[in-house]
Amino acid sequence: MKTKTISVGLVGFGMAGRTFHAPLIQAAPSLELAAVVSGDPERVQVDHPGVEVLPKAAQLFARRDIDLVVIATPNETHFPLAKAALNAGKHVVIDKPFSITVSEARLLKAQADLVERLLSVFHNRRWDSDFLTLKALIDAGTLGRVVALESRFDRFRPRVTDRWRERHQPGGGIWYDLGPHLLDQVHELFGMPRSILLELATAREGAEVDDDFLALLEYDHLRVTLQASSLVAEPTPRFRVHGTRGSFVKYGLDPQEGWLKAGQQPMPGWGVDAWPGTLTLEEGGGDEEETRESVALVSREAPVVPGDYTAYYSGIAEALLKGTSPPVTSESALDVMTLLETGLDSYRQGRWVKLKEGDSKVRRLQSH
Template identity: 45%
Template sequence: MQVLKVGIIGYGLSGRVFHGAVIKGVDGFEVTKIVTSDPVKKAQALVDFQGAEVVASAQEVMDDPQIDLVIVCTPNTSHKPLAEEALRKGKHVVIEKPFTVTLEDAVELMVVAKEMNKCLSVYQNRRFDSDFKTLKRVINENRLGRIVEFESHFDRFRNQFKGNAWREDAHPGSGTLYDLGSHLIDQALCLFGLPNEVYGDIRSQRRGVVDDQFEVILYYDELKVTLKAGNLVKEPWPRYMLIGTEGTFVKYGLDIQESALREGAIPSKGQWGQEPEPLYGILNTLESRETVISEKGDYREYYQAIYESIVNNAPLPVTAEEGANVIKIIQAAIESDRLKRRVEL
């Protein structure tokens, strides 16, 4: 089996938990370089990947001819320059969501990837959540009739700001819309495609310097999609509510993979990604009201598909165009919030 050499740029929560831990569970990858200048993160990286070299500069990854794939897990403003340099150095690139800060940057990266004939993908891991895979199955089984409304939440209760958190500093691409909104928007576009119009209501409920709550509504011909996230939600809303002409599907709770990864688990076979029964959704139709057993979530599927894309020219699990469409919706929502009305795409 061909082994792809990997360089991870950034070893915070994203690099360590959502990429490093996941990729350790996938055959065909070897992490050989990790970039971090933080002494605590460096020590952790050396424990996690004992055969890897931990370096302080991204340039050392760029200049290493042995590295096939670069994973960019840095603050959003650096996604574009780091990814562009990696592509021009002949590397394939995975970028932690959001793809870029602006649509213009996204389009420029797509041009470079095509020019260099390299894979460029955005890490939209929530496509591989248990609840989302279950939701897709419910839609595909067509038991709800014509879908008329969909509501999706990603809520937390964090009434205090996190110290030294760049996502809560006043930088381009910071805030909850770019952070959690990237997940919700990508899932909606994956299910229903691009909408006709977008409405955005974006707020700073904790009176910080960036947004921490949003409601984004996507309007289709016969479908309304509401996407919400906030940091002051103590009592959970449903994660998903899907309404059709013949019934409703409701699902509570977040996918269990994140909590397992944060606790240091490495994805494995068996029960990985299998939700417990209390998190199963409810399908209430004209025929019956029943519990829906959740599909297994598995973030490894993303990197398994990345391997096949690089080695065997298979389709990417998330294309750069799909990542760019998420940014297009984010920018439309920001413009809508400014104008206080719907905007057309």
């Protein structure tokens, strides 16, 4: 029996479209990249000869043969393009963030529900090797009850470039660029926090938008710290997590983005991180009569769970063909938008801002 092929149209062939979406769509069983909307057809043809290039998104949305539209364009265009694609009866994937505001994201979700079309957001870092490794450690109770998590995504980019992310416009700046990654990962681990505090900074000469952030998330008996900066040359821990049974520290980024930028295609063994994290755990089981000073600790490499960005589009294909839940639901993506926007409210007001009561996920985890 022949498997149905889902025809995909990609809007945008910048860094996100070219590096992530196009190759991962091509690598997914049952998906076929049929057309790309781009103002630079030669660039598309170099990477994907034979794929049709269209100058306008409206032309793509009008095509009856296109089943799924992927939007990989500047953040402030996500809402109008996704709305138009849904109106045309297409299933839609949006590169993170979902949109610029929570109200826009809610409207898109409501529209997708009304027309019964899939709507998902490309939160690809759920499939980072280091994150999957950390999630496995927490789920197994290896660290005990987690009391502190620090997640950093630092770069050294001292020169401001002329690109939309660096301009003073809706959706620009590092909070909307890297914030969704870190917020989504924490949301996957612990659910919604009770409150958030955000500090933004513009550190580089000539910068128009934020290029540094520090966010604190409040959970029951757990402190979460998220940071990102464009002016950090010295390697910093990607994760530093402490629990009642020990700690996990990981340096270095998941390798998949670097491989995709270098033009590599997903293959067997894809996603294996050559730089495992370090587990520091109490030797034996511990003795309640021991003092802190006498506890014996042992450090070792953490078992690595391979990353797998291909899982996202494989999951999208399965959702469309079999009716399963998409790998990133619109509900969870809307939660991330709520955190993103509430963080901005906190920064503007200069104080902690409460969210609605967080779900029970963190309380279940803390029972380890």
